Amino acid sequence: MDSAQLRVRIEQAKRRLISAEQAMQTALQVVEPAARADKAMISNALRAALDELRSAKREVFDLESQIGPED
Known part of the structure; x- marks a missing residue:
């Protein structure tokens, strides 16, 4: 998974958090x-x-740890 795909998944997880x-x-x-x-x-x-909030939070942190800062 490249960083663009990870960023999309992070945004999806953030929407779940909200x-x-x-x-x-x-x-x-x-x-x-x-x-x-x-x-x-x-x-x-x-x-x-x-439970949903905690799951989404874990997903966001897991995804963010897989990519570096945006260039």
């Missing part, structure tokens, strides 16, 4: 007023969003 972060923010806004029974469902949504 999407996951937005999903977590939305879920957090719902958690505060939620009833106790609803919190279990919300916790699952937050956990899924956090």
Whole structure:
């Protein structure tokens, strides 16, 4: 994989990070007023969003370590 392809994958991973972060923010806004029974469902949504965020973050760092600075 050349550096141009890696840069494309990094940008894709960054978009995933933004999407996951937005999903977590939305879920957090719902958690505060939620009833106790609803919190279990919300916790699952937050956990899924956090997993996606962590996966995307790892991917970005892995990809960036494979390429040097842009010329």
